[in-house]
Amino acid sequence: MAATLRDVARLAGVSFRTVSNVVNEYQHVSEATRAKVEAAIEELGYHPNYSARSLRLGRSKILGLAVPTLTQGYFAELTSEIIDAARERGYIVLTEQTNSRRELELDALQGPRRLMTDGLLINPLALTSEDAPLFSTERPVVLLGENVFCDQVDHVTMKNVEAAAAGTDYLIGLGHRRIALIGAATQDGPVMGTSTLRMKGYRQALQAHGIAPDPALELPAGTWRRADGAAGVRRLLDNGVAFDAVFAATDMLALGAMHELQVSGVTLPGDVSVLGFDNLVEGEYLTPTLSSVDGGRRRIADVAVSALIDRIENPGAPAVYQEVDFAIVERESTGLRRPSATVVAEPGAGVDVIPARLPVTS
Amino acid sequence: MAATLRDVARLAGVSFRTVSNVVNEYQHVSEATRAKVEAAIEELGYHPNYSARSLRLGRSKILGLAVPTLTQGYFAELTSEIIDAARERGYIVLTEQTNSRRELELDALQGPRRLMTDGLLINPLALTSEDAPLFSTERPVVLLGENVFCDQVDHVTMKNVEAAAAGTDYLIGLGHRRIALIGAATQDGPVMGTSTLRMKGYRQALQAHGIAPDPALELPAGTWRRADGAAGVRRLLDNGVAFDAVFAATDMLALGAMHELQVSGVTLPGDVSVLGFDNLVEGEYLTPTLSSVDGGRRRIADVAVSALIDRIENPGAPAVYQEVDFAIVERESTGLRRPSATVVAEPGAGVDVIPARLPVTS
DNA sequence: GTGAAAGCGCTAACAC
DNA sequence: GTGTTAGCGCTTTCAC
Numbered sequence: 001m002a003a004t005l006r007d008v009a010r011l012a013g014v015s016f017r018t019v020s021n022v023v024n025e026y027q028h029v030s031e032a033t034r035a036k037v038e039a040a041i042e043e044l045g046y047h048p049n050y051s052a053r054s055l056r057l058g059r060s061k062i063l064g065l066a067v068p069t070l071t072q073g074y075f076a077e078l079t080s081e082i083i084d085a086a087r088e089r090g091y092i093v094l095t096e097q098t099n100s101r102r103e104l105e106l107d108a109l110q111g112p113r114r115l116m117t118d119g120l121l122i123n124p125l126a127l128t129s130e131d132a133p134l135f136s137t138e139r140p141v142v143l144l145g146e147n148v149f150c151d152q153v154d155h156v157t158m159k160n161v162e163a164a165a166a167g168t169d170y171l172i173g174l175g176h177r178r179i180a181l182i183g184a185a186t187q188d189g190p191v192m193g194t195s196t197l198r199m200k201g202y203r204q205a206l207q208a209h210g211i212a213p214d215p216a217l218e219l220p221a222g223t224w225r226r227a228d229g230a231a232g233v234r235r236l237l238d239n240g241v242a243f244d245a246v247f248a249a250t251d252m253l254a255l256g257a258m259h260e261l262q263v264s265g266v267t268l269p270g271d272v273s274v275l276g277f278d279n280l281v282e283g284e285y286l287t288p289t290l291s292s293v294d295g296g297r298r299r300i301a302d303v304a305v306s307a308l309i310d311r312i313e314n315p316g317a318p319a320v321y322q323e324v325d326f327a328i329v330e331r332e333s334t335g336l337r338r339p340s341a342t343v344v345a346e347p348g349a350g351v352d353v354i355p356a357r358l359p360v361t362s
Numbered sequence: 363m364a365a366t367l368r369d370v371a372r373l374a375g376v377s378f379r380t381v382s383n384v385v386n387e388y389q390h391v392s393e394a395t396r397a398k399v400e401a402a403i404e405e406l407g408y409h410p411n412y413s414a415r416s417l418r419l420g421r422s423k424i425l426g427l428a429v430p431t432l433t434q435g436y437f438a439e440l441t442s443e444i445i446d447a448a449r450e451r452g453y454i455v456l457t458e459q460t461n462s463r464r465e466l467e468l469d470a471l472q473g474p475r476r477l478m479t480d481g482l483l484i485n486p487l488a489l490t491s492e493d494a495p496l497f498s499t500e501r502p503v504v505l506l507g508e509n510v511f512c513d514q515v516d517h518v519t520m521k522n523v524e525a526a527a528a529g530t531d532y533l534i535g536l537g538h539r540r541i542a543l544i545g546a547a548t549q550d551g552p553v554m555g556t557s558t559l560r561m562k563g564y565r566q567a568l569q570a571h572g573i574a575p576d577p578a579l580e581l582p583a584g585t586w587r588r589a590d591g592a593a594g595v596r597r598l599l600d601n602g603v604a605f606d607a608v609f610a611a612t613d614m615l616a617l618g619a620m621h622e623l624q625v626s627g628v629t630l631p632g633d634v635s636v637l638g639f640d641n642l643v644e645g646e647y648l649t650p651t652l653s654s655v656d657g658g659r660r661r662i663a664d665v666a667v668s669a670l671i672d673r674i675e676n677p678g679a680p681a682v683y684q685e686v687d688f689a690i691v692e693r694e695s696t697g698l699r700r701p702s703a704t705v706v707a708e709p710g711a712g713v714d715v716i717p718a719r720l721p722v723t724s
Numbered sequence: 725g726t727g728a729a730a731g732c733g734c735t736a737a738c739a740c
Numbered sequence: 741g742t743g744t745t746a747g748c749g750c751t752t753t754c755a756c
Binding site: 378379386 | 732734735736
């Protein structure tokens with residue numbers, strides 16, 4: 001059996017109240033007693049019992065985290081960063097996977113496990129803003145993502161519209177005019193909210209530069225997996241749609257798109273620039289390395305964890321909606337449009353149908 | 363404040379002992395009382411307090427998991443599967459990342475957090491078998507991976523040697539004779555244990571078929587990231603080493619290798635077969651899809667969680683070392699060696715230096 | 725600066 | 741079949 005406060009007190013020859021004082025770094029303990037107690041703690045290998053402490057304090061120093069799945073790069077990295085951020089603040093993380101299933105998202109929110117944790121970070125995908133009332137529970141919740149909005153609850157997310165606009169703007173600045181968007185929003189698509197916002201930013205940037213959006217360049221993706229990115233490019237190539245850049249709504253889509261382009265003999269970024277979104281570490285290990293819009297995942301982790309812990313330790317403040325800053329991470333997959341490239345249509349020219357595939361000019 | 367047993371008892375008009383009986387599904391509760399109590403529970407939204415229950419029982423139904431990082435595909439997927447397996451058995455998982463740092467692995471093993479969990483699953487990378495004594499702690503531990511072996515502790519791992527041999531054997535069966543191994547073991551390389559075992563299996567299979575191992579085909583990888591796989595292939599191509607297949611020690615290495623081959627104009631699997639190891643979901647989303655040795659990750663998760671929970675609920679049994687079964691998952695990146703391929707050296711012929719790069723025969 | 729004692733919410737041994 | 745009660749290990753109020 002593990003040593004308790006009493007065991008330590010007995011060994012140190014003090015009352016167990018004094019031991020508690022030492023453990024909790026209270027004032028008013030003489031140096032001599034403190035040393036004695038610390039020696040006893042060391043000797044017995046004493047650690048406080050967290051269950052007892054939680055019961056007493058009503059706090060466990062455990063945060064709950066509910067993400068769709070760890071098998072997707074974005075959520076694996078987000079979780080990784082949340083765990084690290086929590087650790088820095090003395091909290092640990094109980095991770096649950098909801099698999100985007102409504103019942104599991106509800107369980108994370110309302111189930112008995114809630115009581116083990118001091119607060120919950122949740123990125124819902126199945127629940128929608130119609131379910132918003134469910135989020136204003138007695139125990140603190142911090143919302144992540146773009147699927148649910150709720151006035152009553154802290155929310156940390158990206159500047160999706162602005163970031164997507166900046167990404168598009170960056171491509172335009174490189175001279176690109178026929179920018180395909182892979183991962184365009186559809187009614188029944190996955191992660192509706194996110195794609196809607198990113199598409200909005202894409203269109204805004206085009207319009208700001210007087211480029212008319214071309215439906216042929218807006219490709220929905222069934223899911224956000226690599227294969228969908230590849231399929232998007234395939235469709236462009238098969239339909240002979242002219243394009244000089246690809247903006248993918250996520251890095252996973254970008255990876256698939258890059259791959260399909262390269263297999264088809266298209267040089268990156270010579271013929272086509274590819275820009276992703278999310279800045280996954282994976283992008284650093286590609287050839288060419290992937291340029292990407294960093295929506296601020298790292299910062300979301302930090303801010304969300306801070307917001308949650310602040311609310312736990314200091315309840316009652318009004319709910320805050322926070323958007324973190326983004327950045328464009330320029331690597332090798334994007335470059336200046338080559339003046340000689342034959343595939344580029346003039347701004348606003350609509351669909352340019354070219355014979356077969358994207359010709360490779362070199 | 364959340365409702366307690368007493369609140370429920372008061373509302374139901376029974377003693378709180380009776381409520382406890384209902385909650386814990388004891389015998390000897392009349393139907394009528396049970397119904398009354400359940401109604402009261404429902405009305406108050408009562409959930410038992412886990413801290414109190416843990417304190418009382420000395421059990422928390424929380425498992426600890428210490429993996430190097432969630433940013434690597436293998437560990438993200440392993441964690442995902444462990445969380446699901448634990449959930450099925452009524453446990454939840456506290457995930458920690460050790461970043462392969464010795465101090466953090468020690469902390470997972472010995473730190474105060476151990477007391478919150480009923481048991482620990484740990485995949486050490488910095489600790490070695492010399493540290494084995496540290497693993498036989500009072501509370502149950504299950505070891506994962508190949509870096510530490512300890513008689514005193516349950517251990518669940520892959521049949522690395524046999525699986526790598528089977529993978530190599532499979533490639534030989536397809537007619538390949540010049541099989542490059544990317545991720546060969548080195549003294550100071552990462553994940554020493556794993557690469558040593560997989561290389562051993564590779565060599566065994568070659569020898570079983572009378573093929574002499576060729577040092578030029580055994581490429582160490584600095585780390586197990588995608589870029590290292592690409593670098594391995596580059597080295598083969600630049601040195602003009604003839605090869606008709608690549609066996610990568612992990613899927614990440616395989617991804618990099620595939621990419622570098624394709625960018626160099628090599629057709630997969632027409633010119634070269636590529637076989638990975640780990641069977642990450644990512645492999646399903648490549649073009650071509652990646653054939654891979656599945657070391658049994660899914661099963662490791664199940665078996666390890668079961669072993670840990672069994673030991674928690676029924677301590678005292680002797681420690682067990684278990685190796686799970688593997689499988690070869692055949693997808694598109696591997697195929698029969700083409701008889702016409704000019705790049706294939708005869709078995710045992712040693713290094714064939716060819717002019718420039720691997721010629722593409724079509 | 726230290727000691728005594730209450731009580732967090734629960735389970736289970738013990739009465740009835 | 742139901743009620744009473746002790747105590748898990750801790751923090752903290754209150755004396756001294």
